[in-house]
Amino acid sequence: MWDKSIRLERTRCAGAEIFAAMSRRPVALVLTGFIAFLAAVVPAQAENFKTPSQCVAGKRVTDMLNRNGTVIELNQTTMCRVRFDDGKTENLLFWMLHPAGGSRETNDKLVPGKYECFAGGRYTFMDMYITGPHTYRAAGMSGTFVVLPSRQIIFQSGSLKPYHAKLLAGPTIGLNQNGSSFYATTCELKK
Numbered sequence: 001m002w003d004k005s006i007r008l009e010r011t012r013c014a015g016a017e018i019f020a021a022m023s024r025r026p027v028a029l030v031l032t033g034f035i036a037f038l039a040a041v042v043p044a045q046a047e048n049f050k051t052p053s054q055c056v057a058g059k060r061v062t063d064m065l066n067r068n069g070t071v072i073e074l075n076q077t078t079m080c081r082v083r084f085d086d087g088k089t090e091n092l093l094f095w096m097l098h099p100a101g102g103s104r105e106t107n108d109k110l111v112p113g114k115y116e117c118f119a120g121g122r123y124t125f126m127d128m129y130i131t132g133p134h135t136y137r138a139a140g141m142s143g144t145f146v147v148l149p150s151r152q153i154i155f156q157s158g159s160l161k162p163y164h165a166k167l168l169a170g171p172t173i174g175l176n177q178n179g180s181s182f183y184a185t186t187c188e189l190k191k
Contacts, residue, residue: 049094050169055080060100063092068100110147110171115187117175128160128173128187136160 048064049055055074061082062068069084079091115128128138136143136158143158145165153165153173164179174183 048096048098048169049080052078052080052094055094055097061097062100064096071097110153110167110173111189114190115173116190117185117187119185124185126187 052074055071057071057073059071060068061071061080063082063084067084067086069082072081072083072089074094075081075091078094080094080097081089081091082097083089110130112130112132115130117124117126117128126138128136130136131142134144134146136145136155139159141159143160144156145158145160146154146156147167148154151167153167155161155163155165160175163175163177165176166174166183168174168183168186171189173187175185175187176183
């Protein structure tokens with residue numbers, strides 16, 4: 001039954017074929033759907049927790065839906081148990097939270113270096129190189145870009161000109177073709 005409902009979509013990104021496939025397990029399907037729903041409803045924000053160790057009991061947090069609460073515990077190594085101000089308790093992945101009262105916006109800068117691109121958690125065999133403050137190279141072509149105060153990246157020329165992008169934490173570059181807040185392809189600085 002699940003095989004018939006799962007659909008593979010192809011996205012072409014700078015000459016690299018990227019295949020995104022959902023797991024055949026119902027739990028993974030539901031979790032993936034929930035994350036996609038959040039991505040569609042909530043604009044991409046970056047300065048969420050970066051490690052599970054940031055989920056400390058007693059810490060005040062805000063989730064991706066702007067609900068405030070207090071961390072009760074870290075369980076299953078990546079899940080933060082949070083009691084929200086309305087009394088409800090939920091388990092959330094650590095990266096869905098940020099400190100209450102703090103900004104979720106990243107303070108990371110787009111620095112020169114090699115950025116490896118991934119889709120669906122898998123390496124796409126596409127690398128992007130930031131070569132200067134406003135220049136890059138990808139798919140054998142050089143181009144220029146600007147980063148706006150909103151963290152949006154505008155590729156003014158080169159192979160990535162048709163794509164929409166945003167600077168995320170890491171620093172990481174989120175790429176998509178439709179300008180939505182969901183970035184199926186991310187290019188991470190290789191450290």
